[in-house]
Amino acid sequence: MTFYAQNALNGLAYGSLLFMIAAGFTLIFGLMRIVNIAQTAFFLIGAYIGLMLLHAGVPFWIAAALAGAAVMAAGLLIYRVFLHRYHADELTALLLTLGFALMLDDLALAAWGGDPQSVPPPPAFASSVQLGPLVFPAYWLTLIVLSALVAAGLRLLERRTMLGAVIRAGVDDEEMTRGLGINIDRAFYVVFALGAFLAGAGGVLGSPITGAYPGLDGDLLPLAFAVIIIGGIGSLEGAYVGSLIIGLVSTFGKALFPELSYFTIFVPVAAIMALRPQGLLGRKR
Amino acid sequence: MTAALLDVTEVHTYYGDSHVLRGVSLAAAAGAVTALLGRNGMGKTTLIRSVIGFTPPRRGTVRVRGEEVQRLSSHEIARRGVGLVPQGRRIFPSLTVEEQLRIASRPGGAWSLDGVYDLFPRLRERRRHFGGQLSGGEQQMLAIGRALMTNPAVLLMDEPSEGLAPLVVRGLRDTIARLRDTGLAVLLVEQNLPLALDVADTCYILSRGRVVHHGPAADLARDERIRALHLGV
Ligand SMILES: Nc1ncnc2c1ncn2[C@@H]1O[C@H](COP(=O)(O)OP(=O)(O)O)[C@@H](O)[C@H]1O
Ligand SMILES: [Mg+2]
Numbered sequence: 001m002t003f004y005a006q007n008a009l010n011g012l013a014y015g016s017l018l019f020m021i022a023a024g025f026t027l028i029f030g031l032m033r034i035v036n037i038a039q040t041a042f043f044l045i046g047a048y049i050g051l052m053l054l055h056a057g058v059p060f061w062i063a064a065a066l067a068g069a070a071v072m073a074a075g076l077l078i079y080r081v082f083l084h085r086y087h088a089d090e091l092t093a094l095l096l097t098l099g100f101a102l103m104l105d106d107l108a109l110a111a112w113g114g115d116p117q118s119v120p121p122p123p124a125f126a127s128s129v130q131l132g133p134l135v136f137p138a139y140w141l142t143l144i145v146l147s148a149l150v151a152a153g154l155r156l157l158e159r160r161t162m163l164g165a166v167i168r169a170g171v172d173d174e175e176m177t178r179g180l181g182i183n184i185d186r187a188f189y190v191v192f193a194l195g196a197f198l199a200g201a202g203g204v205l206g207s208p209i210t211g212a213y214p215g216l217d218g219d220l221l222p223l224a225f226a227v228i229i230i231g232g233i234g235s236l237e238g239a240y241v242g243s244l245i246i247g248l249v250s251t252f253g254k255a256l257f258p259e260l261s262y263f264t265i266f267v268p269v270a271a272i273m274a275l276r277p278q279g280l281l282g283r284k285r
Numbered sequence: 286m287t288a289a290l291l292d293v294t295e296v297h298t299y300y301g302d303s304h305v306l307r308g309v310s311l312a313a314a315a316g317a318v319t320a321l322l323g324r325n326g327m328g329k330t331t332l333i334r335s336v337i338g339f340t341p342p343r344r345g346t347v348r349v350r351g352e353e354v355q356r357l358s359s360h361e362i363a364r365r366g367v368g369l370v371p372q373g374r375r376i377f378p379s380l381t382v383e384e385q386l387r388i389a390s391r392p393g394g395a396w397s398l399d400g401v402y403d404l405f406p407r408l409r410e411r412r413r414h415f416g417g418q419l420s421g422g423e424q425q426m427l428a429i430g431r432a433l434m435t436n437p438a439v440l441l442m443d444e445p446s447e448g449l450a451p452l453v454v455r456g457l458r459d460t461i462a463r464l465r466d467t468g469l470a471v472l473l474v475e476q477n478l479p480l481a482l483d484v485a486d487t488c489y490i491l492s493r494g495r496v497v498h499h500g501p502a503a504d505l506a507r508d509e510r511i512r513a514l515h516l517g518v
Contacts, residue, residue, distance in 0.1 A: 169377045
């Protein structure tokens with residue numbers, strides 16, 4: 001019993017950090033049809049920048065915000081100079097983001113070296129919480145709450161604001177949106193920036209769990225894909241639910257069948273692809 | 286004769302290598318309904334797409350209120366005063382009625398949310414409903430209201446009566462007449478010939494990407510030969 005409860009909480013925490021990546025992934029694809037492979041590289045770069053700031057004495061939460069802003073700036077540059085022109089051309093855009101993912105990966109290796117680094121949680125949350133027989137790091141609980149708040153905030157943005165309505169219109173029918181005099185390109189920039197910010201800040205927030213090491217982005221990428229397929233491409237709620245499911249499945253998979261960890265992740269993916277190709281909360285296209 | 290708000294001159298438009306519009310010229314004047322007729326596949330929608338910039342012409346000019354717009358992107362053309370009621374209505378399913386009106390809103394003209402709701406009280410009742418939950422007639426009201434929210438000078442309407450019940454078509458006819466009376470230049474693409482002849486001042490007939498007839502609607506209403514030749518009725 002304790003085993004299951006402990007792993008369930010671990011899985012939720014892990015899923016919560018996946019959501020920081022998947023939210024941008026699903027929004028960027030839903031609106032612009034760009035599969036942003038670099039999304040997990042943004043996470044990794046964010047983690048390293050955060051680590052640097054932490055070493056320089058910057059408080060944890062501020063480091064997360066600053067790392068998010070730095071990654072957002074880099075993401076916007078990449079979008080402005082390269083991706084913007086290719087968003088109608090899905091394959092070219094995908095290959096471009098793959099290229100940038102590999103470049104960022106190398107850059108991180110050159111800048112921060114190959115040794116895995118551990119990242120301390122913010123001191124105020126470094127303690128453990130005793131929940132009955134369970135001992136759970138307070139920071140992990142914090143991350144679960146924080147990620148749920150981000151999901152709720154994004155949902156409000158999408159459902160309750162003019163920008164959200166423009167984004168939904170763009171997802172429904174981009175051409176018609178332009179035909180109403182709406183400069184949807186502006187929404188593209190906002191969404192790309194938001195996705196990069198969340199991944200970059202998520203890198204700092206998630207790094208007390210994942211650590212920071214070369215190849216972390218590659219390890220997370222299949223999980224991010226799995227989240228999107230399970231939740232439904234373009235759906236924020238889907239990304240959240242999918243993140244928690246993949247977080248749980250991968251955590252239990254590692255605990256129960258360590259040698260089959262990728263296999264266990266792709267069992268639900270295969271099931272969804274067979275039974276509900278649009279994903280749990282996705283819309284049919 | 287008032288100056289045309291929309292002036293299309295010698296427009297050639299392609300889909301890839303397929304040369305669809307082969308030098309089309311037409312004009313739509315303020316306070317008038319200009320009908321664009323022709324059998325299926327003759328290029329009517331392509332002309333509409335050329336004006337709004339979805340499929341920009343390769344040659345020729347499109348002028349809105351005298352200003353050339355054919356090199357601008359669609360949102361800029363729309364902002365120069367072109368409102369679009371597209372074929373198939375293209376309502377956004379994941380936006381509520383009110384959201385679709387609000388995102389299109391460009392203040393500074395005669396039309397506002399209240400004005401559109403007064404024109405179509407049904408939309409006010411349905412303001413919280415999503416696009417996908419509306420009937421065909423309600424969708425058509427929304428498509429028109431959404432275009433009006435942009436406060437256009439030229440209103441492009443591509444087969445607005447498509448799929449509507451006869452009673453609803455009568456309401457549509459009255460709406461078009463009212464909009465004309467506000468001074469809009471209405472370019473109306475229609476398959477419903479009685480509707481078009483009833484409401485239009487001027488008619489153009491397109492055949493294989495060319496204008497093959499042009500004249501007052503009353504003439505076409507009388508001229509059975511041209512109707513038979515170009516419209517097959
Ligand atoms: N997206 C497209 N790609 C290629 N050909 C098209 C496309 N849309 C329309 N066409 C072709 O252009 C011609 C004119 O079509 P259209 O303008 O839609 O006609 P209409 O509106 O008069 O029925 C038709 O032959 C049609 O097959
Ligand atoms: Mg058509």
